Amino acid sequence: MTSPYQLTVNGAQHDVVDAWLGESLLYVLRERLGLPGSKAGCDQGECGSCSVIIDGHLECACLVLAATAVDADITTVEGLQPDRGDFNAVQEAFLAEGAVQCGFCTPGLVVALTDLLDRNPHPSDLEVREAISGNLCRCTGYGRILAAAQAAAAVDSR
């Protein structure tokens, strides 16, 4: 049908075969590579639930044409913890602070906040708010998410 291509996701090479080349990275991750951690919310970059890190930059996977990411180093929420159950500081803080309700926005927020703390280990509250301004939560409420961000920063600085 169309030419196969390869993506590097969480350090592993994946073949994408028999796929329409117009597919977004989000669709390919979820439906072809068995990585459903990135959530499909809006498909237009509004909700941030598909946030991934591409060559060191936080991006919405839904706005990336997968076939153009062939030379890129892609990290999804699944790549933040090498072993199942082995959570990073942001994930631990989300659990401890009760920053999860339905959980749909959680992977995107975890990726966005991990990206923030990698660049800025001691963010102010305003910096946290700006960093997650592209991630919508419609049920937990942002108070606990902001608390989790500060708790994760405190853990990281220990």
Place this chain on the structure above:
Amino acid sequence: MTVVIPTSLDQALAALADPDVQVLAGGTDFMVEVNAGHRRPEKVLSLRRIPELRTWRSGQGPAGPYVRLGATVTYTELLAPELARLLPALAQAARTVGSPQIRNAGTIGGNVATASPAGDTLPVLAALDAVVELQGPAGERHLPLTEFITGPKRTARQPGELVVAIRVPVLTGHQEFRKVGVRNAMVIAVASLALIVDTATRTVRCALGSVGPGPIRATEAESWLASSLDWSHSGTATDVATFGRLVGQAARPIDDHRGTAAYRRHAVTILAQRTAAQAVASLARPESAA
């Protein structure tokens, strides 16, 4: 469907000789249309891997210093300190675009070539008399932004041509971009305004966004403010309300789902007053005396 990912500008221009090829930069508009099924591209040319387009440099031209921004410089790069010092209003506009995710992907060339009436960088570029550099089968040509944009999502780009860079003058004086929307992030402008003071030539430039088919220069308001500003610090007051009224008169807004024409005209009037007050205050500070 085919996807071409050239690694040089020459390869990209060669690929663009095919009239069916669609150019993909940051994807923040393009992929929304693909995901919704509104765009079914047969041939895509990705600008993701072209080093010439991803860099910027400053230079000195006959008209003074300028910055040449490669077409795929992102909003995140525009708001980083080094560029923000040279082009402060452009950095302010870049920071209001979408979210960190969108700013990491979206590009200045994409904003210009898409030519949405709500494009956030467009009023700033119009006010600064920025020039769009195009390359194509007939060679290179340069167009002022206000000539490049011919209408809503319409440009003077010819088949086979690519926006390769935006050339932006570096000026001394107060620069400000303001935008009205329902929140600070993830907002498509209901109305926006860029005010640029050039202390070297004692001129003022003001351009409006989201209140017309493309960015609008409020030329009458510009000359009025330039003649009213207290350039020599003699203590003369500036009537910012008159400036606001003249800016409001320059707007050509429409009613749509984001706001009414009347609200938009009112909004740019207020933005004009507030930015003019800041410009007045900045001229009154001794360090900005020129």
